[in-house]
Amino acid sequence: MSYALEVRNLRARIGDLEILTGVDLTVPFGEVHAVMGPNGSGKSTLSHVLMGKSDYNVEGDAFIDGVDLSGMTVDQRARAGLFEAFQYPIEVPGVSLDLLTTAMAESNPEDPGFGGRIAATSERLSMEPFRSRALNVGLSGGEKKRSEMYLLGVANPKVAILDEIDSGLDIDAVREVAAMVEALRSEDLGVVIITHYSRILRYMSVDKVHVMVAGKIVRSGGPEIAEELEGSGYTEYQVAAAG
Amino acid sequence: MPPTLTGSNDAAWMAKKRTAALELLPTLAMPSEREENWRYLDLSFDPDLDSAPSTPGVASSDAIVAGWHGTVVTIVDGFIVTDGVQSIGERNEETVSVDGDDLFSTAFVAYAPGTAYLGKELLTQPVFVDIQSTSTATTFPGVHVDVAPGSDATVVVRMSSNSDQPAVTVPRVTANVGDNARLTLSIIQDWNYATRAIGRCTIRLGRDSGLAFSEIGLGGKVGRLHLDVDYIGDGSHAKIYGAYFGEGNQTLDYRYFMNHIGTNTRADMFLKGAVADTALSVFTGMIRIEETGQRTESFETNRNLILSEGAAAQSVPNLEILNNDVKCGHGSSIGPLDEDQRYYLMSRGLTPEHADRLQVHGFFEEVVEQIPDEHVAAWARERINNKYIVAQQEGRV
Numbered sequence: 001m002s003y004a005l006e007v008r009n010l011r012a013r014i015g016d017l018e019i020l021t022g023v024d025l026t027v028p029f030g031e032v033h034a035v036m037g038p039n040g041s042g043k044s045t046l047s048h049v050l051m052g053k054s055d056y057n058v059e060g061d062a063f064i065d066g067v068d069l070s071g072m073t074v075d076q077r078a079r080a081g082l083f084e085a086f087q088y089p090i091e092v093p094g095v096s097l098d099l100l101t102t103a104m105a106e107s108n109p110e111d112p113g114f115g116g117r118i119a120a121t122s123e124r125l126s127m128e129p130f131r132s133r134a135l136n137v138g139l140s141g142g143e144k145k146r147s148e149m150y151l152l153g154v155a156n157p158k159v160a161i162l163d164e165i166d167s168g169l170d171i172d173a174v175r176e177v178a179a180m181v182e183a184l185r186s187e188d189l190g191v192v193i194i195t196h197y198s199r200i201l202r203y204m205s206v207d208k209v210h211v212m213v214a215g216k217i218v219r220s221g222g223p224e225i226a227e228e229l230e231g232s233g234y235t236e237y238q239v240a241a242a243g
Numbered sequence: 244m245p246p247t248l249t250g251s252n253d254a255a256w257m258a259k260k261r262t263a264a265l266e267l268l269p270t271l272a273m274p275s276e277r278e279e280n281w282r283y284l285d286l287s288f289d290p291d292l293d294s295a296p297s298t299p300g301v302a303s304s305d306a307i308v309a310g311w312h313g314t315v316v317t318i319v320d321g322f323i324v325t326d327g328v329q330s331i332g333e334r335n336e337e338t339v340s341v342d343g344d345d346l347f348s349t350a351f352v353a354y355a356p357g358t359a360y361l362g363k364e365l366l367t368q369p370v371f372v373d374i375q376s377t378s379t380a381t382t383f384p385g386v387h388v389d390v391a392p393g394s395d396a397t398v399v400v401r402m403s404s405n406s407d408q409p410a411v412t413v414p415r416v417t418a419n420v421g422d423n424a425r426l427t428l429s430i431i432q433d434w435n436y437a438t439r440a441i442g443r444c445t446i447r448l449g450r451d452s453g454l455a456f457s458e459i460g461l462g463g464k465v466g467r468l469h470l471d472v473d474y475i476g477d478g479s480h481a482k483i484y485g486a487y488f489g490e491g492n493q494t495l496d497y498r499y500f501m502n503h504i505g506t507n508t509r510a511d512m513f514l515k516g517a518v519a520d521t522a523l524s525v526f527t528g529m530i531r532i533e534e535t536g537q538r539t540e541s542f543e544t545n546r547n548l549i550l551s552e553g554a555a556a557q558s559v560p561n562l563e564i565l566n567n568d569v570k571c572g573h574g575s576s577i578g579p580l581d582e583d584q585r586y587y588l589m590s591r592g593l594t595p596e597h598a599d600r601l602q603v604h605g606f607f608e609e610v611v612e613q614i615p616d617e618h619v620a621a622w623a624r625e626r627i628n629n630k631y632i633v634a635q636q637e638g639r640v
Contacts, residue, residue: 051590053586073589073595074590075589075590075593075594075595078589078590078591078592079592084590086590089587090583090584090586090587092584092587092601093606093608093609094604094606094607094608095588095601095602095604095605095608099601100588100591100593100601103588103593103597103601104593106597107592107593107594107597108592134605134608135605151591155592
C-alpha cells in the first residue's frame with residue numbers, strides 16, 4: 001500500500017543557502033498532519049519544493065500515491081494529485097474563477113468529474129458570488145482562503161498542502177477555514193497543514209504534528225505536541241538545532 | 244443615396260475649405276522622423292495621397308454587423324454607403340473644425356469624400372460604424388459624433404480591410420460631447436498587416452460631460468492613432484482605455500493627449516499592449532494642464548508585455564502642468580509574462596501554454612470589458628486570444 005505523501009531526505013538550496021536539510025515525512029491517506037515551525041524554518045519552502053517551483057536546487061525523493069515526483073513540472077505534479085493552497089494566493093486580474101476551473105477541466109481531459117465537483121463545491125462553500133470575479137483580486141484574507149479551498153475541492157487531489165492557511169485571519173475566519181479542512185477529510189486524501197501557530201488546531205482534529213526547525217523535521221507525534229508548543233514555543237528546538 | 248463624386252455635395256463652407264486644402268497640399272512635405280510627433284514611424288513610403296478612389300468598392304458583411312442591435316453606418320473606401328446618412332460637408336454650417344495641421348490631415352480635408360455625421364437622430368440608438376477598405380489606393384474615412392447636451396450616445400467604430408493588399412488609409416474620428424452629455428466610444432482597428440493607417444481622433448468635452456473611450460488595436464503594418472481629448476467644459480471627465488497586440492513587423496504608434504482646459508476636469512488613461520515577433524509598440528501619453536485647469540485630476544498608466552525577444556515596446560508618459568492645484572500621476576511597465584501568475588496557474592494543473600494563455604486573456608480583459616457591446620467585446624476578445632494562441636502554436640512567443 002502506498003502513502004498519500006512520502007518524502008525522503010528532501011534537500012533544497014537557493015545558491016549556497018540550504019533551506020531544506022533533509023526532510024522525511026509520511027502522510028497516509030485519510031490523515032491530516034500539521035507541520036509546525038518558527039519563521040524561516042523552511043515550511044513554505046517545503047510546500048513550494050514539493051510543488052516543483054523552479055527557484056531551488058533539489059535532492060531527495062517525494063512520492064504522491066507511490067508516484068515519483070522527480071523530474072515533473074509544476075502542472076504535472078498538480079495533475080498527479082498534489083494541491084498547494086497558497087499562503088498568499090496570487091492575483092490574476094481579468095481571469096475569473098470560472099475561467100480557471102474551466103481551464104483545469106480542459107487540462108485534465110481524462111477526469112470527467114470536474115463539472116460535478118465545480119457545482120458541488122461551489123454550493124458547499126457558497127462560492128456563487130465569487131465565481132465571476134477575478135482570481136484573488138480585491139478579496140479579503142478569508143475570501144482568498146475560501147477561494148483556495150474551493151479550488152482544492154474542484155481539483156480533487158490526493159495530497160493537499162495548506163500553506164499558512166490560518167495566517168492573517170481573524171478568529172471567525174480561522175474557525176471557518178478549520179471547518180472547511182475538517183470537511184475535506186476523506187479516505188482518498190492526505191492533508192498537510194503548514195502553520196506557525198497552534199491556534200487553528202484548536203478548531204479541528206489532526207492525526208499527527210511534526211515540528212520543523214532549520215530545514216528538517218525534528219520531532220513527530222500526536223496532537224499534544226501542538227499544546228506543548230503553545231506553552232513553550234520553538235526555542236528549545238531552535239537551540240538544539242543550532243547545537 | 245448613391246455615392247457621389249468627392250466634393251460635389253459640399254456646402255459652400257466645405258467647398259472653400261477643400262479648395263484651400265488642395266492649394267496648401269503641394270507646399271506640405273511628408274513629415275520627418277526627426278519631428279517628435281513622428282519619430283517612431285518609418286515614413287519611407289509614398290502616401291500616394293491623391294490616389295483616392297472616385298467610387299467605393301463592394302461592401303461586405305459579417306456576423307458582428309448582422310448581430311448589431313442598433314444602427315449600422317457603413318463607410319467603404321471613405322464613401323458613406325448607408326442611405327440617409329449625411330456628411331458634415333453637406334451640412335449648412337461647420338459643426339466641427341475640419342482644418343488640417345500636417346500633410347495627412349490636410350489631405351483628409353482635400354480628399355475625404357465625406358465624414359459621416361452622427362447627430363441627434365442617429366444617436367437615439369447605439370451606432371456601429373463599419374469602415375471598410377477594399378482599395379489599394381489611399382482612402383480617407385471619417386466619422387463625426389455630435390452628442391447633444393444632456394443626451395447619451397454609444398458608438399462603435401470598426402475599421403477593417405476586405406483584402407490582404409497593401410494600402411494607406413487616413414481615418415479620422417471626431418466628437419463633440421455637449422454639456423451634461425455622455426459618450427461611450429469604442430474604436431477597433433483591424434486593418435490587414437499590409438495597411439498603413441495614420442489615424443486621428445479628436446474629442447471635445449462640454450461642461451460636466453463624460454466620455455468612456457476604448458480602442459482595440461489589432462491590425463496594420465502601421466497602426467497609428469493620435470488622440471486628443473480636450474476637456475474644455477468645467478467638470479468634464481473621461482475614462483480612456485486601450486488594448487493593442489502587435490506581431491510580425493507591425494508598428495503600433497499611440498499618441499494620447501489629454502488637454503485639460505476647464506476647471507475640475509478628470510481623466511483616467513489606461514493602456515495595455517503586447518508585442519510579439521519584431522513588432523514595435525509606442526505609447527506616448529501627454530497630460531497637459533493649462534493655467535485655467537484648476538483642480539484637474541489626471542492619471543495615465545501604460546502596461547506592456549514583451550512576448551518575443553525581438554519585440555519592443557516604448558512607453559513615454561509626459562506631464563505638462565501649468566498650474567499647481569492639480570493631482571496627477573503616471574506609471575508604466577514593460578516586461579515579460581508574470582512568473583508568479585504562471586506558477587500559480589500551473590499549480591492548478593494548467594500546462595505552461597494554457598497558463599500563459601489565461602494570463603494574456605486576463606491582461607487584456609480589463610480593457611476589452613470596456614467595449615459597450617457584449618458581442619463586439621466577445622469578438623475582440625477572441626481575436627486577441629487567437630493571435631496569442633497562433634503565435635504560441637507557431638513557436639513565436
